[in-house]
Amino acid sequence: MRPPPEVPSAAARFDAGQSEAALVEHYPRLTRLGYLVLPHSLSRDRRVLTAHALAQRSLQAARRAGPAGTGAVPLARRPGRAEEADPGYAYVRRQVLRGALAAGRPWRLRRRPCRAQFPPALPLTWGLRLFPHSGGADELALEQRLSAVSGAARAAFVLRGLEGLADCEVRRVLSDAGVADPHAALMEADGVSAAYALLASPEFDPCSLLARPPDLPRRRRYVRAALAGVAALLVCGALLGLPGEGWGRDSLSAPLYARNPAAEEAQDPGALLRVPTTFWQRSTRTDFTAWPTRGDRTEDTRLLRRALRVWARPGVGVRTSATPRTPQGPPMGAAQLLYAGEVGASAVVLFYDGLRVVRYAEPRDADPSKGAALDFARVDGADVTSAGALVVDRAAEGAVRYLTAPWVRQARVRDLLAPGRAPRALHRSADGVTDPVAGPAPGTAAAPATAPLDRPGCRSWYAVELADDAAVRLMTDLGELAPARLTSGPPARPHDVSGRAEYASWARTACLLSAVRSHGVRTVNSWGYAAQSLPEGNGTAQWLCTRAETWRGTGSRVLAQFQAPSGRPPGSRPPGVVAARAEDSPECGARSPQVLAGVLWKSRGGRWYVLAAGSEQFTSLTASGGVAGRARGRLLAMPAGAGDRARLTGRLVDGRQVGALR
Secondary structure (H helix, E strand, O other): OOOOOOOOOOOOOOOHHHHHHHHHOOHHHHHHHHHHHHHOOOHHHHHHHHHHHHHHHHHHHHHHHHHOOOOOOOOOOEEEEEEEEOOOHHHHHHHHHHHHHOOOOOOOOOOOOHHOOOOOOOOOOOOOOEEEOOOHHHHHHHHHHHHOHHHHHHHHHHHHHHHOOOHHHHHHHHHHOOOHHHHHHHHHHHHOOOOOHHHHHHHHHOEEEEEEEEOOOOOOOOHHHHHHHHHHHHHHHHHHOOOOOOOOOOOOOOOOOOOOOHHHHHHOOOOOOOOOOOOHOOEEEOHHHOOOOOOOOOOOOOHHHHHHHHHHHOOOOOOEEEEOOOOOOOOOOOOEEEEEEOOEEEEEEEEEOOOOEEEEEEEOOOOOOHOOOEEEEEEEOOOOOOOOEEEEOOOOOOOOOEEOOOOOOOEEEEEEOOOOOOOOOOOOOOOOOOOOOOOOOOOOOOOOOOOOOOOOOOOOOEEEEEEOOEEEEEEEOOOOOOOOEEEEOOHHHHHOOOOHHHHHHHOOOOOHHHHOOOOOEEEEEEEEEEEEEEEOOEEEEEEEEEEEOOOOOEEEEEEEEOOOOOOOOOOOOOOOOOEEEEEEOOOOOEEEEEOEEEEEOOOOOEEEEEEEEOOOEEEEEEEEOOOEEEEEEOEEEEOOOOOOOOEEEEEEOOOOOEOOOO
């Protein structure tokens, strides 16, 4: 039934029964009217629900207004207004228009928002999105044109097209709905060029709907966040009521350990991330995240709970160590379990939390009087070259056991001080734990250039060769959980140590690694950057630059060493002399590969010389101070006296002048 064209006055008499009958009869038309007038900035789902809410609220307003003839005095009719044919329908239509226009008003700080500007409480859908049926290109164009005009103009256009009202009637309806300038709204509606018949399209019918699910992953995140928030509020509320130890009025600080769901999960052995045995074979990453969970005590909940609790709150009986600048706090969430088992005389647990590797060790009998050990090592940014092994056990005499990566096919032990000796096979258990490997003997400081070169206190330095399908990598223990990788070659192209010459070079460098022990070292690269013929026919010396990079990025250490010729066989030659050293210097690295160093050297004939060598980037070297001179190229040899000191500078191929490493 088409609604009558006559527009009622705001003062026309009606009763709630008329309004209810009109709402039931014309409910689809009223909701379509509200849907079209509502601001198009709202989502389609929100507009559907709001249109139904506006239509249903109009009946509530009619009931509050009361029935006709209750003593209310009607307002005087305006001249020329037609008699009302259906005052109930006119009233509910006016209420729908008022609500739809109010929903499009901008928010104002000093103005109280109306009910229509908030999402409707009813009707309510849970877990569904409701949309009208999609139309064609004409409906889409009309939607865009209506969204470009004001709410009053949309109301005028809809009253013309959907209700079939004349302009004078439209002005009356808009005025009764609270529009300040109905004439301007009609003028703006004239700019909407579209057929009125499109307003009856299913595109704009909020009573014929399609149901679709919402963003399910986002909903799950919201639900989890809400549950976590509620749990946190409950915990905080409980703590607020605790006397003395809680966050009561008499305490400004939190307890030593504030309980919350995230921290509880971090200490739950059941929440630990366990990686399947074959996951590394299909993983896109080849680092610690691909390591499987191994060990014979991975199901020992008591051991795992003790390890997690000590990690979160180490007591006075726990020996704690950490590489420099490594956070020692509790886990940020559920950690990954790498290993849990018995190694030697200890029960060992290894965790990985994305930033650190954490090792917990206790006696096999779990006697708390014997204490425990907790070690932290930073390993962020690990890859296949640096995630090949971890130290799982360290004996008092210095021997270490490694837990090797699942992609390691073979492990061998090599004495770096015996380059001519073949490496021996290193046995591993089914879980990848190696037999004990003798730790590197602590080295002494390099001897001065004038002293007989020897290796007092440094008789061996063992490293482990780990072979996978791509390469054989040389790793050595520097007193931390993650062994350091040893490489050779220019800073821009370091490679794994291979060949007789590189092993012979490392034989005279290994004892200098004591200078970077327990420093958070990730890789050590040794690079022979120059060879110099010595004066008086004393042979050829080698200049090497050894750079230790750290896991944290800062704190790198650089050693420039001078290796004098020796008549001893390879493996028995003395270590090099440290000619210069620096920390946090870019020299001898990928960013700044140049290096310059010098020594005061005494020949076999008893005469002293200042020797200096630079990398291939240098075109000339200059000595000043106690010894003055200049040499073209990158090598310098100047006669000097005992105790003379020289200041070295060099000019690079780009014209810059730089000093020696320091």
